[in-house]
Amino acid sequence: MAKEHKRPDGRKNSEMRPMSAKIGVVPNADGSAMFSFGNTIAIAAVYGPRQLHPQHMQDPARGILRVNYDLLSFSVSDRKKPGPSRRSQEISKVTEWALLPVVELKEFPNTVIDVQIYIIQADAGTRTAGINAASLALAHAGIPMKNLICSVAVGKQDKELIVDLTKEEEDFEEGEGATDFAIAKIANTNEYTLLQLDGKIQPEVVKEILNLADKACDEIYEFQKKTLKESISK
Amino acid sequence: MKKITEQAPEAEEEAFSEDVPKKRKVVVPGEVIVSGEDYLPGEGAKREGNDVIATRFGLAEEAGRMIKVIAITGAFIPRRNNVVIGRVTDITFHGWLIDIDSAASGFLPLEESPRFVNKNEMDQFLAIGEVVAAKIWSVKAKGIDLAMRGKGLGKLEGGFIFRVIPNRVPRIIGREGSMINLIKDKTGCDITVGQNGWIWVKGENIDAEIKARKAIEFIADKVYVEGLTEKMEGYFENLKK
Numbered sequence: 387m388a389k390e391h392k393r394p395d396g397r398k399n400s401e402m403r404p405m406s407a408k409i410g411v412v413p414n415a416d417g418s419a420m421f422s423f424g425n426t427i428a429i430a431a432v433y434g435p436r437q438l439h440p441q442h443m444q445d446p447a448r449g450i451l452r453v454n455y456d457l458l459s460f461s462v463s464d465r466k467k468p469g470p471s472r473r474s475q476e477i478s479k480v481t482e483w484a485l486l487p488v489v490e491l492k493e494f495p496n497t498v499i500d501v502q503i504y505i506i507q508a509d510a511g512t513r514t515a516g517i518n519a520a521s522l523a524l525a526h527a528g529i530p531m532k533n534l535i536c537s538v539a540v541g542k543q544d545k546e547l548i549v550d551l552t553k554e555e556e557d558f559e560e561g562e563g564a565t566d567f568a569i570a571k572i573a574n575t576n577e578y579t580l581l582q583l584d585g586k587i588q589p590e591v592v593k594e595i596l597n598l599a600d601k602a603c604d605e606i607y608e609f610q611k612k613t614l615k616e617s618i619s620k
Numbered sequence: 621m622k623k624i625t626e627q628a629p630e631a632e633e634e635a636f637s638e639d640v641p642k643k644r645k646v647v648v649p650g651e652v653i654v655s656g657e658d659y660l661p662g663e664g665a666k667r668e669g670n671d672v673i674a675t676r677f678g679l680a681e682e683a684g685r686m687i688k689v690i691a692i693t694g695a696f697i698p699r700r701n702n703v704v705i706g707r708v709t710d711i712t713f714h715g716w717l718i719d720i721d722s723a724a725s726g727f728l729p730l731e732e733s734p735r736f737v738n739k740n741e742m743d744q745f746l747a748i749g750e751v752v753a754a755k756i757w758s759v760k761a762k763g764i765d766l767a768m769r770g771k772g773l774g775k776l777e778g779g780f781i782f783r784v785i786p787n788r789v790p791r792i793i794g795r796e797g798s799m800i801n802l803i804k805d806k807t808g809c810d811i812t813v814g815q816n817g818w819i820w821v822k823g824e825n826i827d828a829e830i831k832a833r834k835a836i837e838f839i840a841d842k843v844y845v846e847g848l849t850e851k852m853e854g855y856f857e858n859l860k861k
Binding site: 446 | 694
């Protein structure tokens with residue numbers, strides 16, 4: 387058997403960081419959730435369906451989904467300047483696209499569902515943690531959905547494929563360098579809603595990456611399901 | 621002292637009234653509730669191939685062949701005939717705009733006023749910021765019309781309002797108003813429960829009002845408990861000690 391690759395925190399290549407999640411963390415929102423991968427913690431709050439202003443954005447055929455993702459200024463070691471940035475706008479948009487296929491917006495014409503995602507502690511994989519939190523928060527808000535969304539990042543460090551990278555692993559620079567592949571999929575299906583690649587990768591390897599992501603997503607789905615169920619059986 | 625004057629909006633949705641011996645389980649969106657051709661998907665569920673799956677997070681309930689999912693969290697979705705409590709946000713030429721905590725605001729036409737209102741002095745009857753109990757007359761694509769004629773409806777004066785999660789309201793009302801009548805009895809307060817989760821409480825003194833509020837919040841917290849009405853009797857017994 388080939389020598390097992392050593393990861394800085396002693397995890398196996400296909401092992402995720404420990405997950406934790408909590409429902410209803412924002413009392414004033416219609417639905418909210420916290421989701422964390424190790425040191426990465428995301429909170430998501432869902433408001434609505436509510437009236438959409440400005441009115442010209444309203445769609446009489448369906449509601450719209452509006453996602454806002456941001457890092458809080460204390461979430462990273464060098465203070466992040468608060469407010470939207472190019473990066474946060476991009477991630478807001480891809481998160482919105484990742485969630486859109488499962489949310490049944492036809493039932494709420496002329497309205498908006500606002501999803502606010504804030505990262506309170508960042509250690510790589512923030513968009514994936516954000517998507518997982520948002521998926522829980524949407525369910526908690528009672529929004530009709532086709533299914534839950536699970537999201538995980540799979541990466542490549544030199545030639546090793548690893549699941550759920552930390553910041554340390556993401557900054558790896560030897561050999562072929564580090565690759566980060568953020569993936570989101572509709573639970574229990576083969577439909578992917580987010581595929582975002584950062585780095586270099588051979589086309590043949592992508593299939594392997596998707597296999598690893600599928601396994602991780604199944605685990606995430608079970609965890610999300612458990613969290614939601616436990617939130618009301620007290 | 622007037623006691624049980626306020627109507628308890630009939631428990632139209634008996635969703636939460638306890639003592640209904642039905643199988644209930646928590647489901648998440650996309651989860652298969654039952655498999656088989658015999659079942660019909662109701663609210664919050666749909667059929668996919670041979671399975672009935674949930675489309676929202678809540679309690680799945682089997683009533684005969686019908687499978688439905690009762691929401692327990694989330695925003696208020698207005699329906700016709702819901703009694704709601706709202707706050708006046710604007711006065712127009714023809715009536716009042718009322719914020720009822722839903723996606724669209726409610727419109728209360730001038731004709732719904734129980735007495736004659738001078739069009740130039742509409743704030744004499746309802747000023748901005750004042751609170752009313754009203755019934756939803758219709759829900760259309762462009763707004764919600766309210767009606768205010770009926771028992772227990774009208775302007776709310778004195779007391780205070782607070783919010784609970786709208787989907788817990790049927791539980792607070794109980795079967796045919798059993799729960800809310802119990803709280804009214806025990807605290808001597810006037811209580812109006814809006815389906816939008818706003819609750820108005822007015823009692824003889826602030827202590828009684830707070831007691832009523834605490835009791836209601838206690839119920840709203842317990843989603844999963846059966847036989848709550850009996851438990852509430854015990855709850856009030858404990859308070860006396």
